[in-house]
Amino acid sequence: MQTNPVRLGTRGSPLALAQAHEVRDRLAAAWGADAPAIEIVVIRTSGDRILDRPLSEVGGKGLFTKEIEDALLAGDIDLAVHSSKDMPTVLPDGLVLDHFLPREDVRDVFVSRRYASLAEMPAGAVVGTASLRRQALVKRLRPDLEVVTYRGNVQTRLRKLDEGEADATLLALAGLKRLGMVDVATDVLPLSDFPPAVGQGAIGIETRAGDARVAGLLAPIHDADTAVALAAERALLAALDGSCRTPIAGHAKVSAATVHLSGLILTPDGAVEHVASGTAARANAADLGRHVGERLKALGGPDFFAGL
Numbered sequence: 001m002q003t004n005p006v007r008l009g010t011r012g013s014p015l016a017l018a019q020a021h022e023v024r025d026r027l028a029a030a031w032g033a034d035a036p037a038i039e040i041v042v043i044r045t046s047g048d049r050i051l052d053r054p055l056s057e058v059g060g061k062g063l064f065t066k067e068i069e070d071a072l073l074a075g076d077i078d079l080a081v082h083s084s085k086d087m088p089t090v091l092p093d094g095l096v097l098d099h100f101l102p103r104e105d106v107r108d109v110f111v112s113r114r115y116a117s118l119a120e121m122p123a124g125a126v127v128g129t130a131s132l133r134r135q136a137l138v139k140r141l142r143p144d145l146e147v148v149t150y151r152g153n154v155q156t157r158l159r160k161l162d163e164g165e166a167d168a169t170l171l172a173l174a175g176l177k178r179l180g181m182v183d184v185a186t187d188v189l190p191l192s193d194f195p196p197a198v199g200q201g202a203i204g205i206e207t208r209a210g211d212a213r214v215a216g217l218l219a220p221i222h223d224a225d226t227a228v229a230l231a232a233e234r235a236l237l238a239a240l241d242g243s244c245r246t247p248i249a250g251h252a253k254v255s256a257a258t259v260h261l262s263g264l265i266l267t268p269d270g271a272v273e274h275v276a277s278g279t280a281a282r283a284n285a286a287d288l289g290r291h292v293g294e295r296l297k298a299l300g301g302p303d304f305f306a307g308l
């Protein structure tokens with residue numbers, strides 16, 4: 001197949017590059033001798049320049065995608081590789097997020113140089129995490145710990161642990177696996193205590209709507225089960241209005257015929273929570289997500305979101 005090189009856009013963090021390389025390697029393996037040349041294009045986003053404040057304060061998830069999406073719309077790149085977890089629920093007109101690699105482990109891990117587990121941390125010990133979900137889940141389980149906001153890529157967060165800025169942090173196991181760094185995980189946290197963020201562990205590929213050449217290229221590496229799970233989870237998030245001030249967990253499990261979705265919203269202090277769940281046929285994953293999201297919204301009531 002003699003064609004123009006395919007241009008794959010990504011952020012430049014070590015995790016983003018690992019994900020881009022995984023997509024490139026899977027494409028090369030799937031297409032063999034017919035694989036087109038794939039060029040990795042690193043794009044710096046505004047989010048990469050603002051590292052000292054919580055994302056929820058500086059404008060949310062879109063900060064990490066805008067420049068990449070502009071390049072996609074302009075035709076400067078042909079596809080963009082993302083952590084699905086970091087993607088806003090509403091994309092710019094003309095773009096779609098409907099290709100996914102097989103999902104990695106969705107669990108969070110506890111990382112500490114001092115303590116073997118969250119349970120072993122003494123009262124007053126400090127957990128650093130920027131994720132509102134992880135902050136609230138830590139406080140729900142251990143209201144006696146101190147939680148501090150702690151940003152930066154995986155490498156930066158580990159350095160901050162060494163420098164004593166916190167006694168422990170929480171990270172996604174998926175990211176550590178992709179970086180070849182599972183050894184830094186001290187303990188894997190159970191899903192019951194740490195239900196994952198919507199999209200956690202799933203590499204998503206954003207493309208121009210209707211780009212048949214790119215869709216054809218991606219077909220052999222696309223994972224249908226992950227797409228069903230993500231349709232449910234992202235619809236849940238969209239129904240909750242993606243409010244990035246609300247701690248939200250959402251996790252869909254897919255079987256041959258059905259998808260089961262569970263969702264959780266919490267107050268930032270972890271003191272009040274609401275749960276909802278449901279099961280539907282795979283084809284109705286997005287309806288299920290909307291339904292569970294609306295149920296959570298109703299359970300919380302206007303005060304739950306207004307008070308944040």
Ligand SMILES: NCc1[nH]cc(CCC(=O)O)c1CC(=O)O
Pocket residue numbers: 083084085086154170171172173174175199200201202203
């Ligand atoms: N917001 C950063 C981010 N985005 C995706 C991952 C991990 C990989 C994944 O969930 O796919 C991480 C780091 C982390 O949460 O530890």
